[in-house]
Amino acid sequence: AIQLTQSPSSLSASVGDRVTISCRASQGISGALAWYQQKPGKAPKLLIYAASSLDSGVPSRFSGSGSGADFTLTISSLQPEDFATYYCQQFNSYPPTFGGGTKVEIK
């Protein structure tokens, strides 16, 4: 199975900061990567699919980039509602796998 390594595992940031989260795959996955946001007690919510396509209704401050094995999620200006844990997921090959998560906390 393809392993996804996210970094950092946690970060502290302030409202208005630019935040970047990395996701590295153990082998190339083309652009078959999704990003999710999860808040405590809730299910993950899809933010981005196919590495850079924003899901419907997701604010434009979220963006994704990358291809091959290295991907990035960027939040251009962190808002109070963005404090959460973020996960990447690959769907290039079965089984689908998830990264370990990055927790974004308030500084």
Added chain:
Amino acid sequence: QVQLQQSGPGLVRPSQTLSLTCAISGDSVSTNSAAWNWIRQSPSRGLEWLGRTYYRSKWYNYYAVSVKSRITINPDTSKNQFSLQLNSVTPEDTAVYYCARESPNWGFFDYWGQGTLVTVSS
């Protein structure tokens, strides 16, 4: 708008069977494009995909290697839902279980159930 509503017990005894159901609204379990998945989340295992069922002129099922000998996912077309059965559970199966729709013709999960915390304990 697709909605997934999970139901099932939150406590299961060791060696017994975990059973959960996911009722679908806004789509059909028999759709020829999406697939219907179960995923669990625990502190030790993170987010772990368990398996899926889907219809493409006939029914298909795929399961994670880690649970393949113990898992069954079944569609119920009469009630437009699908179910998870996990046999011979141990405390390591304690987790939040989610059902999720796999987006049509892709492989990411665009709709999720609310999650069910299942604790395996005597």
